[in-house]
Structure formats: structure tokens, C-alpha cells
Amino acid sequence: MPIVKTLIRAMLLLCLAAAGAARADMTIEIVGGGANRHAIAVLPFQNETTQVREALTPIIRNDLLLTGAFRMVDPASAANPAFEPAQINYPAWRGAGAQSLAIGKVEAAGGQVKISFRLFDAAQQKQLTSGEFTVTPERSREVAHTIADMIYEAITGQKGIFNTRISYVLKSGRDYLLQVADMDGRGAQTILRSKEPIISPAWSPDGGKIAYVSFEAKKPVVWVQNLVTGQRRIVANFKGSNSAPAWSPDGRQLAVVLTTSGTSQIYVIDANGGGARRVTHSNAIDTEPAWSPDGSQLYFVSDRAGGPQIYVQPVAGGSARRLSWDGSYNVSPKVSPDGRTLSYIRRQGGQFRVVVQDLASGDNRVLSSGAYNERPSFAPNSRMVLFASDEGGRSVLYAATPDGSSKVRLAVINGDVQDPAWGPFNHP
Amino acid sequence: MNLKHLLIGTATVALLAACSSTKPLETAAPTVNGSAGAGQSATLPADTGAAGQGSVAVDPLKDPNSPLSKRSVYFDFDSSAVKQSEQQTVANHAEYLKSHPTRKVVIQGNTDARGSREYNLGLGQRRAESVKNAMQVIGVKENQLEAVSFGKEKPKATGNTEADYAQNRRADIAYDGE
Numbered sequence: 001m002p003i004v005k006t007l008i009r010a011m012l013l014l015c016l017a018a019a020g021a022a023r024a025d026m027t028i029e030i031v032g033g034g035a036n037r038h039a040i041a042v043l044p045f046q047n048e049t050t051q052v053r054e055a056l057t058p059i060i061r062n063d064l065l066l067t068g069a070f071r072m073v074d075p076a077s078a079a080n081p082a083f084e085p086a087q088i089n090y091p092a093w094r095g096a097g098a099q100s101l102a103i104g105k106v107e108a109a110g111g112q113v114k115i116s117f118r119l120f121d122a123a124q125q126k127q128l129t130s131g132e133f134t135v136t137p138e139r140s141r142e143v144a145h146t147i148a149d150m151i152y153e154a155i156t157g158q159k160g161i162f163n164t165r166i167s168y169v170l171k172s173g174r175d176y177l178l179q180v181a182d183m184d185g186r187g188a189q190t191i192l193r194s195k196e197p198i199i200s201p202a203w204s205p206d207g208g209k210i211a212y213v214s215f216e217a218k219k220p221v222v223w224v225q226n227l228v229t230g231q232r233r234i235v236a237n238f239k240g241s242n243s244a245p246a247w248s249p250d251g252r253q254l255a256v257v258l259t260t261s262g263t264s265q266i267y268v269i270d271a272n273g274g275g276a277r278r279v280t281h282s283n284a285i286d287t288e289p290a291w292s293p294d295g296s297q298l299y300f301v302s303d304r305a306g307g308p309q310i311y312v313q314p315v316a317g318g319s320a321r322r323l324s325w326d327g328s329y330n331v332s333p334k335v336s337p338d339g340r341t342l343s344y345i346r347r348q349g350g351q352f353r354v355v356v357q358d359l360a361s362g363d364n365r366v367l368s369s370g371a372y373n374e375r376p377s378f379a380p381n382s383r384m385v386l387f388a389s390d391e392g393g394r395s396v397l398y399a400a401t402p403d404g405s406s407k408v409r410l411a412v413i414n415g416d417v418q419d420p421a422w423g424p425f426n427h428p
Numbered sequence: 429m430n431l432k433h434l435l436i437g438t439a440t441v442a443l444l445a446a447c448s449s450t451k452p453l454e455t456a457a458p459t460v461n462g463s464a465g466a467g468q469s470a471t472l473p474a475d476t477g478a479a480g481q482g483s484v485a486v487d488p489l490k491d492p493n494s495p496l497s498k499r500s501v502y503f504d505f506d507s508s509a510v511k512q513s514e515q516q517t518v519a520n521h522a523e524y525l526k527s528h529p530t531r532k533v534v535i536q537g538n539t540d541a542r543g544s545r546e547y548n549l550g551l552g553q554r555r556a557e558s559v560k561n562a563m564q565v566i567g568v569k570e571n572q573l574e575a576v577s578f579g580k581e582k583p584k585a586t587g588n589t590e591a592d593y594a595q596n597r598r599a600d601i602a603y604d605g606e
Contacts, residue, residue, distance in 0.1 A: 003500050189457070190457045192457055192458055192459075193457060193458075193459045193460070194458070194459070194460045194461070195460070197578075197581035197582065199545045199546070199549075199581065200545065200546060214460070215578065215581065215582075216460040216533065218536075218576075218602070219534065219536075219576035220549060220576065220577065220578075220579075221573075225458075225478050229455065232458060234438075239574055240553070240574065240575055240576055241549060241553050241576050241577045242573075243547075243549050257546070257550070258550075259557070259576075259577075261577065262548035262556065262557055262561075263550075263553070263557065264549070264553050264554075285550030285551065285553075285554065287544075287546045287547055287548065287550045288544065288546045288547065288550070301544070301546075301547055303547075303550075305485065308547050310446045310542070329541060329543065331546075331547050331548075332544050332545035340487065345543070346545060347543060352543060372542060374544070374545070375544075375545075378590070418545075419545065422510055
């Protein structure tokens with residue numbers, strides 16, 4: 001019963017988001033435009049402005065738009081509103097250019113609301129998907145994201161990402177705030193506040209923990225924090241510096257960078273700390289490890305050949321293979337969850353650009369236009385890349401499609417956003 | 429009311445109950461002040477050395493006229509080599525540490541560059557290790573020295589002039605207890 005499962009997932013998310021919900025911490029702005037977008041009409045749901053706190057369809061439209069895969073057909077294109085299948089004037093919607101249309105309604109159900117929707121193919125006049133959710137009214141936002149997920153999956157065949165979360169460090173005055181927010185930037189909450197730098201947050205595969213580097217002990221130390229309980233513990237505090245945590249796909253191990261050998265080298269430790277095993281063996285700086293989705297390889301940065309470049313090496317040991325050949329400075333690699341694409345930062349004429357590289361062919365393209373970008377990470381469905389970008393002295397977040405056709409800005413109102421990381425599908 | 433509705437309703441109630449017993453993260457977010465690591469992260473033992481130096485009336489580490497008051501070692505652009513002009517500073521602290529074997533220092537490397545935070549952490553580490561190695565060559569015991577990096581995260585100068593950058597290409601020598 002996938003709807004029930006989805007709902008449970010949404011409800012658990014709500015537990016986490018309880019604190020800062022419904023406050024618009026970020027604003028979304030669609031920057032790019034692309035061809036071949038699917039034209040959809042999302043008609044206002046019946047009673048959506050009276051039964052719930054925030055209308056659902058603007059959230060659904062916003063979600064679909066930010067993927068770059070959709071174009072909105074004006075809901076006023078056909079004369080009569082439709083809440084039931086029999087009320088749909090298909091010729092009118094086809095005339096307005098709609099390839100599909102969604103209808104829905106919100107009904108009172110005791111102290112709760114019942115939200116239902118249906119998606120139809122405008123040409124075939126056939127239902128593509130539908131759903132029904134009974135929740136308390138204040139939970140409607142998560143239902144809107146779930147409906148957007150279902151529409152996205154029905155049209156594109158890909159899993160939607162609208163109930164996923166992102167993490168980043170917000171520099172606010174002299175404070176460093178480690179925050180978690182919904183992927184559209186809403187519901188931001190601070191999970192750690194410090195006067196000393198926090199860098200390199202990394203999501204556990206189950207979505208329940210974040211590993212990060214904190215300087216609070218006057219040196220870089222790797223911590224893991226549970227997002228449900230708020231409890232935190234040190235997992236790497238060896239002599240020297242401890243940094244760059246990356247979770248293995250099974251969540252049992254962390255790749256980290258330690259300096260006990262006298263230079264930055266990559267080790268694998270138990271996710272609860274302990275049992276450090278050295279993976280790279282060079283006299284150079286080896287850092288920024290990222291696991292392949294099957295857990296067998298580590299992608300990383302090394303300056304063993306002079307400038308920093310991207311390499312890949314088996315976790316079990318073996319020789320490293322260089323993957324970046326254009327430019328003298330390539331850093332911060334991340335692999336897409338489908339294992340096909342590598343994204344990283346390249347310095348190019350004094351600018352730091354997001355690059356996307358096809359792992360099979362080696363072909364690569366520059367994705368970002370800004371002068372200074374940092375730390376790309378993939379959405380869990382591999383269809384978008386999140387990165388930070390410096391704009392006139394302050395840093396904001398962008399999400400872009402890997403083909404560069406669409407770009408969305410998530411702007412925090414106060415402070416600079418650093419070191420973003422896109423979370424997994426899973427929620428604790 | 430079919431089975432699906434019933435299930436959803438039950439799940440909703442159960443989960444809301446779970447929500448209400450879970451403290452919102454906003455209030456549970458730990459705050460750290462960075463001064464001591466809240467005792468959760470044993471970094472260096474407390475200063476036990478100073479009290480043992482009974483014959484020294486004024487701790488030269490606290491004397492602004494002592495050569496030991498100079499705590500920063502500066503580097504050239506894109507370099508981790510301890511240059512000639514900085515070698516005396518390193519030697520002064522090395523000699524002090526040799527004659528005070530219970531004292532320990534943390535050497536904190538810094539960088540000026542933009543770019544990857546983690547790669548800059550590696551570059552700052554390289555500078556700190558360079559100072560540490562120079563002190564070991566002079567005869568300081570390894571267990572008196574720890575090389576760490578702040579990368580580009582804690583710049584002394586925040587401007588964008590070459591003078592600012594030069595200020596940040598630096599390793600600082602911090603004694604235990606400071």
C-alpha cells in the first residue's frame with residue numbers, strides 16, 4: 001500500500017520539521033529556462049484555501065517547476081473549474097497546450113482533512129495516477145510535496161525528491177549554524193550553533209544522522225549527530241586534523257581524512273568511531289573522499305601530480321586512476337546516486353565553476369555561471385545538483401539540472417550559506 | 429471508511445503521538461562556545477608544565493619583550509617551506525620546548541586561498557607539519573608537538589589585498605593552556 005507508506009514517511013518528516021515549519025526562510029527563483037518541458041495544468045483543489053493553512057497547488061506547481069522538467073499551463077485556460085473527472089473539458093485543456101492535468105479537493109474529515117487528487121493524460125483522457133491522504137490540516141504541506149512526487153514520477157518515470165532535505169552551514173554574524181531544511185528551503189532548523197567553524201556536513205544513508213567537522217576543540221574533529229535525538233558524539237579525534245567525513249552506502253563506515261602520517265590521507269573508520277584503516281598511501285594531500293554507490297570505490301582529490309585533481313581507487317586497496325584532465329585545479333568530487341555522473345569544482349581563469357562529467361565517456365561540461373561556487377552534491381534521484389554560489393559578497397544556494405537547462409536559487413535571507421549537502425530519500 | 433482510511437488514520441495518530449514526545453530540534457540544538465569543547469573532546473592535557481618551572485620568575489611566554497611573544501610563522505604564496513626570515517621564530521620556540529620538556533604546543537596552519545575548504549585544510553596542515561618538522565630537527569620531542577589546520581576558515585585578515593593574503597599564509601604556535 002504505497003500511499004500509506006508515503007504518508008508515514010511524510011509524517012515522520014513532520015516530526016523532524018516540527019520546530020521551524022511554515023516560515024519562509026528561503027525564496028525560490030527559477031533562473032534558467034529549457035526546451036521540451038512537459039506542459040501540465042495543476043487546477044486549484046476544491047476548498048484548498050479554506051480547509052488548510054496553505055493552499056496545496058502553489059506548492060505542487062513550485063515543486064514541479066524547480067526540476068526544470070515542467071511548464072505550467074495557466075489553470076484559468078479553460079472556462080470551468082474541475083474538481084471531479086466528469087467536469088474536465090479535455091478539448092479546452094488540449095487547446096491550451098496541456099499534456100496532462102491534475103485535479104483535487106480538500107474535505108473535512110473529523111478534526112482532520114482528506115486530500116485527494118487525480119492526474120490525467122489530456123490526449124488519452126486517461127487517469128495516470130491518484131492519491132488520497134487523511135491528515136491534520138497543518139500537515140498539508142507534506143501532502144502537497146508527496147502529490148508532487150507522485151505527479152513527477154508518473155510523468156518522468158523518475159522518483160520525486162520533494163520530500164527530501166538539505167543541510168548546509170549558515171554563517172550568521174560570528175556564529176556558525178548547522179541547519180537542515182526541506183529541499184525547497186522551507187522549514188529550516190538549526191541543529192548545532194557554534195562560535196567556531198563547522199564544515200563538511202554529510203548525510204547518513206538512512207537520513208537520520210549528519211557527520212560534520214567542528215573546530216570547537218581548537219582543531220578539526222569529526223562528529224556525528226543524530227537528527228531525531230539531537231545527541232552528538234566524536235567519531236574521529238586523532239592527533240592532528242580530522243575532516244572530510246563521507247558515509248559508506250551501507251551506513252556502517254565513514255571515510256575520513258586524518259593526518260597522523262604527517263600529511264592528509266584517507267582512512268576508513270567505523271561509523272561509531274574507531275578501527276581506522278588507511279586507504280590512500282601518498283606523500284601528497286589526499287582528501288574529499290566520496291563513495292561509489294556500490295561502496296567499492298572511493299573518489300577523492302589528490303595533489304600527488306602537482307595541482308589538486310580527481311582520482312578513483314578501490315576501497316580495498318589498489319592503484320588510483322586519475323579522472324580529471326582539464327584544468328590545473330579540480331576539487332570536491334561527488335558521484336550521482338545512479339553512478340553515472342561525477343560533479344566537482346574546477347578553477348578556471350580565477351573562477352570556481354561546477355563541472356559535470358559523464359563517468360563512462362569522460363565528457364564534461366561547466367554547469368554554473370557564477371564566479372565562485374563550492375561543493376556540488378546530487379539530489380537522490382540524480383536529476384539535480386545543489387551547490388553554493390557567491391553573489392556580491394554573500395553566498396546562496398543553487399539547484400541545477402545536470403544538463404544545465406534549468407537553475408533555481410534558494411536564497412537565505414540572513415547570512416551566508418556554505419557547504420551544502422543534499423540528503424537521501426530516506427527519513428528516520 | 430475502508431481499510432486504507434483506517435490504516436492512515438491509525439498511522440497518523442501514532443505518528444503524531446510520536447511527534448509530541450519528540451523535542452523539537454530547534455530547542456534541542458546543542459550550542460558550543462568553542463572555548464573548551466565542553467569537555468567532550470579531550471584534546472590536550474591541562475597545563476601542568478608552567479608550575480614546574482619554579483626558578484623562572486616571569487614566564488617568557490607571557491613577556492611581551494621576549495622573542496617568544498612572536499607566535500606566527502609566515503609563508504610565501506603556494507608554499508609550505510619555512511623561509512629564512514621565519515627560521516629564527518621557529519628556533520626560539522624549539523629551544524624553549526627543549527628546555528621545557530613538559531610544555532606542549534599546537535601548531536595551527538592557515539591558508540589564504542579560496543577554493544575547496546577541505547583541500548585548504550590539507551594545505552594548512554602541510555604548513556603546520558613543516559613547522560613541526562623543523563622543530564623536531566632542532567631536537568624537540570614529537571610528543572610535545574601537534575600539527576593541526578584551520579585551512580581558510582579562520583583568516584586573521586579578511587580583506588582582499590596582497591597584504592591581507594600574506595597575513596593569512598601563516599602557522600600559529602599555541603602553547604597548552606592558552
